[in-house]
């Protein structure tokens with residue numbers, strides 16, 4: 001059915017026209033435009049003198065990593081304009097600016113997920129905010145189910161690569177018009193997870209083994225699925241056949257956005273549950289167990305992440321005179 005709109009004045013017509021123009025522009029970019037994200041970064045930086053170099057994202061039950069920070073400024077996500085809010089237990093929803101040793105850090109105590117109802121572009125918005133706050137290296141953590149039968153609860157997997165099941169189906173945070181200020185239209189991902197950081201993280205991990213820790217570190221492939229349901233036995237069997245070691249509902253999309261805008265990316269999974277690949281098994285995965293497993297590994301994870309942050313800081317010192325105390 002055709003619809004005819006009449007305007008009483010030329011002014012009404014002009015107002016209508018500009019509304020339609022901005023609406024069609026925002027159809028693709030709402031919540032994600034460079035200007036909007038720059039506005040958020042400026043909002044944060046105008047409220048702290050700290051200039052972060054390293055960003056950390058705490059996954060489910062891993063919020064305690066934030067407690068190693070000497071916090072200088074704290075924001076609740078709800079007080080940051082346009083920032084998404086965490087709705088999942090185990091994600092405090094706080095953005096912290098502080099120091100780990102002499103390294104200036106920005107830390108998300110909790111993330112947001114696609115299954116919470118956010119578009120992927122909104123899920124990765126905090127990563128881009130970090131970029132515009134000056135973060136060059138990002139450490140992402142997550143809770144994940146161990147698909148590899150050799151993985152046990154409490155093990156840590158350094159992510160060497162991922163399979164993005166959302167992306168393979170077309171759901172990608174880079175979908176839509178590309179803004180070259182972030183990065184190129186077609187981004188290569190074969191070096192998405194930084195080799196130097198992975199090597200350093202493995203070196204640092206070996207000290208726990210030497211000290212007799214029972215925690216095993218692995219390096220493996222993380223698969224992101226949409227959630228929020230845990231996977232079926234058939235799905236998990238398929239994942240294992242495909243060479244996947246751990247499965248979760250986050251991180252890979254954030255890593256794509258971070259790599260796209262030129263950040264150095266490191267990610268790790270805490271194995272919080274062993275995935276059930278058999279039908280005649282009583283146990284069933286649940287979020288409470290996921291959070292509990294995170295808490296049990298609290299001190300080791302904090303220690304390891306903190307030494308990785310220091311290692312990145314020392315690397316900076318070797319290459320720049322300024323270091324990374326955020327005061328340069």
Ligand SMILES: O=P(O)(O)O[C@H]1O[C@H](CO)[C@@H](O)[C@H]1O
Nearest residue numbers: 059060142143249250287290
């Ligand atoms: O990936 P993070 O945020 O650590 O959380 C993981 O834990 C939750 C399931 O218990 C899911 O959100 C999954 O992605």
